[in-house]
Amino acid sequence: MYRSGFPKTLRYNSDLLIVLYLLLKLKNVKAVAAQLHLTPPAVSQKLSRLREIFNDPLLVRSKKGMILTTLSEVLLPSLESIVLKIESFYNISEYYNNTIIPLKREYVLSVNADTHFYEDIGFLDACVQESGGDLDVSFSILLRDDNSIHDLLSAKLDFYFGNVNVLEDNLTRIKVSDLEYSFAVGKHHPLAGKKIKLSSIDELNEFKYIALLSLPEKLEEKYNDVFGREPFRPFIKIQSIRTIADFLNRSDYFSFLTVRSINKLGLSRVYVGTESIFLQQYLYWHKNMENDSFHRYLRNSFIETLSKKDV
Structure with missing residues (x-):
């Protein structure tokens, strides 16, 4: 069964097999996470992977909690046999409580x-x-x-x-998250808090643009999709986000930053068009x-x- 009844992806991945076994046995992501000293999101990610492999939900929610699917009920006895075989090669309880040891300093x-x-x-x-x-x-x-x-x-x-x-x-x-980007200016900038039509985006050309020295390569592609043009050519690029924020608050320059930075550093947004830029x-x-x-x-x-x- 171990050789022929399971997908190849699982046959050579004892880690994923054990996660599958515990999920079907305990029917609880948090309980499995506690057993394996993982975080619940990490276990949920493995469950999603297992669902893709088997093309089956494996666990479904009911009024009585999580229950096994028909396929899971068939798999569980075989998994128990496999886990016993794995245990004969190494102590599975030691695996659960594996000491965290850095391989680097x-x-x-x-x-x-x-x-x-x-x-x-x-x-x-x-x-x-x-x-x-x-x-x-x-x-x-x-x-x-x-x-x-x-x-x-x-x-x-x-x-x-x-x-x-x-x-x-x-x-x-x-x-890990979605980041929203926006044009940013100082609190006393003439465009602070203003809404500009997409067709009037060149109004920003009246002011100089200051940019971070290094930006995600995907951002320019998103920028082109939303604004239909190349990003503004920066007058100056700076590595420090706080230096940019300080400069914006003392000048009429503008920048393009995450909304979190704008809020965190006391800046103001300039709203251009109706669509926001989000970058994963x-x-x-x-x-x-x-x-x-x-x-x-x-x-x-x-x-x-x-x-x-x-x-």
């Missing part, structure tokens, strides 16, 4: 300065404390987008938060890091935390 993250995730440094400390507290690890945070995919592939980066057009075969990504924010990592339990723990924490808010 330093983990490097790359984010765009416009996301503000880099300000949540306390979050990284909390991750270390919750995973044992005595881990010998440190972190570096780079505020850029350029070359991040290349650096992931060459192992110079461990995590990248952004959005790129092409996903390399050796990389994995998962969506992904977390990227190299598939070679799958065996690093601390890397896995970190990314599950990122996914759980960042999916609850715009970063």
